[in-house]
Amino acid sequence: MSIVKIENVRVLDPIQKTDSVQTVYIENGKLVAPVEQVEQTIDGQGKWLMPTMVDLCARLREPGQQQHGTLKSEGKAARANGILHVITPPDSKPIVQDNGALIHGLIEKAWHDGGIHMHIIGAQTQGLNGKQPANMAGLKKGGCTAVSNANAAFENDDVVIRTLEYAAGLGLTVVFYAEEPQIAKDGCAHEGFIASRQGLPMIPAIAETVAIAKYLLMIEATGVKAHFGLLSCGASVELIRAAKAKGLPVTADVAMHQLHLTEHLTDGFNSLAHVRPPLRSEQDKELLRQGLKEGVIDAICTHHEPLSSSAKMAPFAET
Missing domain, CATH: 2.30.40 (Urease, subunit C; domain 1)
Structure with a gap:
């Protein structure tokens, strides 16, 4: 050469x-x-000039949602931006991330079609139903190094504890996208003046912090290694800071748009600014940046979710 x-x-x-x-x-x-x-x-x-990057959260839409993107198209986009390793949550449609054999095939297809190393987070419960633990031993054998229930709710906290114990025994990391469903309900925008003026259902910051606080207690009790993805609130940074100071085995990331954009972008029902967790306040943005600089937040992810143009043409709450 x-x-x-x-x-x-x-x-x-x-x-x-x-x-x-x-x-x-x-x-x-x-x-x-x-x-x-x-x-x-x-x-x-x-x-x-740097090593290839790792994206901790990207949905590549295959299998099941090829109208939005494919392993070939999204793999090409990742490589063009210096990303060779892509980690995907377990909520594809249909859900295949509770089947170790299917996961192995997807990993091979991602390399063949898109030229990327795809790392799949396995389902924490069967079909993400929030009721019964998934076959984590089979998922680990299939190549998963972590499990998560993505944005799906758990039936109760006992299910969470049982799955954390199961994961800890297998040496698997559990990934939380923390949101308390009873508080968030059907919300779609940050709780504040802009959403209130537009009459949009709101998701308060406490929906995230209550969930993080609860999960941290469970992590301490079970000893499982955990990662908190997509932090959006300044108060969440302080909870992770305290957990690390206590010696808990936790890490965290933030989506890149949370470091640059705020709730003001949703004004005028701008559906292009509809993300979950929602864009929050200017103060939250600055505290997230500070947490990143101080190393409390360990990484930035893209939170890449390709969508066809028609998917953003509905009313804000439905996009």
């Missing part, structure tokens, strides 16, 4: 803790020592 010289490129290596502008030499996809003769020289001014 030819040797490529890249000049003036910003090298980012989290393992070696490197962040500097350098000239590097690459042969067969690997860094090599400087040499006199190279086949190609590239000016890397303004560009980054």
